[in-house]
Amino acid sequence: MFYICRQMQFFLHYFLHLIFPAAIAYTLGGNRWKKLYLILLATMLVDLDHLLATPVFSACRCSINFHPLHSYYAIAVYFFGLFFRKTRWWSAGLLLHMATDGLDCYLSLKTCA
Numbered sequence: 001m002f003y004i005c006r007q008m009q010f011f012l013h014y015f016l017h018l019i020f021p022a023a024i025a026y027t028l029g030g031n032r033w034k035k036l037y038l039i040l041l042a043t044m045l046v047d048l049d050h051l052l053a054t055p056v057f058s059a060c061r062c063s064i065n066f067h068p069l070h071s072y073y074a075i076a077v078y079f080f081g082l083f084f085r086k087t088r089w090w091s092a093g094l095l096l097h098m099a100t101d102g103l104d105c106y107l108s109l110k111t112c113a
């Protein structure tokens with residue numbers, strides 16, 4: 001169907017984690033885009049839950065439902081946050097993060113086989 005290698009997967013992963021949020025913040029955030037971009041970047045701190053795992057990093061391990069802040073329960077909480085003005089951008093960033101990690105899980109089926 002399609003070909004993807006580890007390097008492309010790596011590039012796509014960090015593009016979606018670092019560059020794509022800037023495009024979202026710039027497109028939707030008006031003159032507050034820099035602050036909103038920082039919020040989206042700050043949601044990367046959710047990856048601190050990797051510190052609880054052994055080993056801390058494993059290239060072919062799926063984060064979703066493995067790490068506590070990447071669990072379906074946590075994702076439900078992030079979704080709930082979309083309904084409140086004060087948490088909306090944090091939730092959007094966390095859900096984008098989960099979608100990116102989820103895509104990575106899917107791609108790993110091909111690249112880690």
Ligand SMILES: [Zn+2]
Nearest residue numbers: 047063097101
């Ligand atoms: Zn993650």
